[in-house]
Amino acid sequence: MVWMALYHFAFDLNHFGWLQPRQNFYGDPLWTGQRTVILSLFLFCAGLALATALHAGQPWPRFWRRWAQIAGGALLVSLGSALMFPQSWISFGVLHGIALMLVLGRLAAPLRAGLWPFALLCLLLPPFVTAPFFDSRWTNWVGLVTRKPVTEDFVPLLPWFGVLLAGLACGQWLLRARPQWLAGPLRPGLRPLAVLGRWSLSFYLLHQPVLIGLLLVLGALRAVP
Secondary structure, X not given: OHHHHHHHHHHHHHHOOOOOOOOOXXXXXXXXXXXXXXXXXXXXXXXXXXXXXXXXXXXHHHHHHHHHHHHHHHHHHHHHHHHHOOOOOOOEOHHHHHHHHHHHHHHHHHHHHHHHHHHHHHHHOOOOOOOHHHHOOOOHHHOOOOOXXXXXXXXXXXXXXXXXXXXXXXXXXXXXXXXXXXXXXXXXXXXXXXXXXXXXXXXXXXXXHHHHHXXXXXXXXXXXX
């Protein structure tokens, strides 16, 4: 969560022209590599959390209540990005992807050890199977695109579902073979991070409006003679 916020803060600084020289967040490996790692951590942890919830006996009604919050957040992201980036608004970003992947992941959870080859298939398939049919905004969420869409965030089902499945499979194994690794008190210095984890969706939805608002205020103050 902290790394994500720092990454987005750097993106915002660059967007408003405060980083000199300007950075290419869409093509420079320094930034695209960070995005890949951050997103992988997000989805792996989502799969791990799904395994924990299922192990605790989470019923479908409670799952759907949490899912509705994520799906609602995805809608807000689409609306907000359409206002700020009308030419590259987000139609299927990380929250959209997580909302779909959690449903599919819950249905796939009974596969247990079979999740590993399924995850590998999801990760390896996209480079070898693409078609122009999947290039539109209505179909690119599958991920089998021939070209990356013009959007501020794009987290399609493939290959990213493979990362969530890997987290789910890893969580199932840990809960069966090493449950102590997922239990016990946290060190005092890590407790603030645990708070971020418990309120991850709220933090995700609020941190960018706060950061952008602060930069707009600072920019207005700098312009005052």
